Amino acid sequence: MYMFYKDIVCLANSRKMNGRCVAGKDVKTKEWIRPVSSNECEELSLGQIKPKGRQTLNLLDIVRIPCKVKKPSRHQPENILIDDGSWEKIGEFEPKQLDSICDHPKAIWLLGEHDDRIPVDYFNKIKSDSSLLLIKPSDLFLRRDNYTDMNGVTKRKLRAIFSYNGKQYSFGVTDPLVESQYKNKPEGDYRISGSKIYLCVSLGEPAPWDNCCYKFVAALIQV
Numbered sequence: 001m002y003m004f005y006k007d008i009v010c011l012a013n014s015r016k017m018n019g020r021c022v023a024g025k026d027v028k029t030k031e032w033i034r035p036v037s038s039n040e041c042e043e044l045s046l047g048q049i050k051p052k053g054r055q056t057l058n059l060l061d062i063v064r065i066p067c068k069v070k071k072p073s074r075h076q077p078e079n080i081l082i083d084d085g086s087w088e089k090i091g092e093f094e095p096k097q098l099d100s101i102c103d104h105p106k107a108i109w110l111l112g113e114h115d116d117r118i119p120v121d122y123f124n125k126i127k128s129d130s131s132l133l134l135i136k137p138s139d140l141f142l143r144r145d146n147y148t149d150m151n152g153v154t155k156r157k158l159r160a161i162f163s164y165n166g167k168q169y170s171f172g173v174t175d176p177l178v179e180s181q182y183k184n185k186p187e188g189d190y191r192i193s194g195s196k197i198y199l200c201v202s203l204g205e206p207a208p209w210d211n212c213c214y215k216f217v218a219a220l221i222q223v
Contacts, residue, residue: 003066003083008033008092008099010061011134012200012218017128018194019043021174023132023202023218024080025101027062027093032078032132035065052086059221062091075123075205075213076131078216095223098198103133108169108215116171117212118203131203132218137162140199141191142173144182156183160199160217171201173217196223 008024015021022044035049036042049057057063066083073079087129109128110118138160147157158173173179182190200219207214 002016003068005086006035006065006080007032007062007090008065010057010059010063011062011221012132012202013049013057013059013176014216015179016043016174017041020049020204021218022049022057023200025134030101033043034078034132035082037082038135041171042065044082048082048216049087050072051089054089057087058097059219060093061089062093063111064088064090072149073205075203077129078132079202095196098134098221098223099136101134102136102198103130103131105135106165107167107202108133108135108164115169115215116151117210117214118213120206120213123203123213133201135199136162136163136203137161137199139163139168140197141189142178142182143170143185143189144185157196158182160220161189163201169215171215171217172179172203173220175219178220192220192222194222197221198223
């Protein structure tokens with residue numbers, strides 16, 4: 001096994017377990033890449049994703065990542081196992097070029113009874129070559145509300161409600177910067193306006209409680 005490098009524009013740096021899930025597009029091929037670790041749930045630590053000589057990894061940073069081997073799964077074919085060594089920021093992607101790397105699916109994976117998830121049995125019957133998309137939504141607003149977990153603890157929840165290609169969606173948000181901006185706001189809907197808004201949406205691995213792959217807004221990019 002030999003080390004190789006991937007240069008990607010960072011389009012997601014989202015919350016996953018106690019770490020992060022990073023995703024982006026190869027600057028040359030425009031193919032999606034999701035760097036993963038050797039942890040059981042493949043999440044990355046903040047230390048692993050911190051570019052050399054910098055404090056944080058930001059959206060639209062262009063970073064060079066040392067990699068070991070491609071590690072695709074049935075539901076996330078873009079995964080690549082990272083190697084030891086520092087990530088390096090080598091540039092910044094021009095926001096005005098985002099339209100050129102957008103994806104244009106007819107629908108965001110499959111529509112069904114629940115638009116925010118796909119039952120694994122049904123997913124396995126269809127052919128999907130991507131678990132990541134960069135799209136331009138319309139009629140976007142964020143919904144901040146509370147819910148009570150199985151232990152009776154009240155927790156905050158943030159969802160993105162948006163339209164794409166004439167269909168409405170409601171996905172949970174895992175962008176930590178957006179979550180931090182809204183966690184102390186009153187419950188309610190908050191409209192996000194502007195013509196230069198992009199969402200990186202991601203499909204998770206099957207959840208153990210219902211054997212569904214959930215769809216998330218992994219990043220909200222507002223230019």
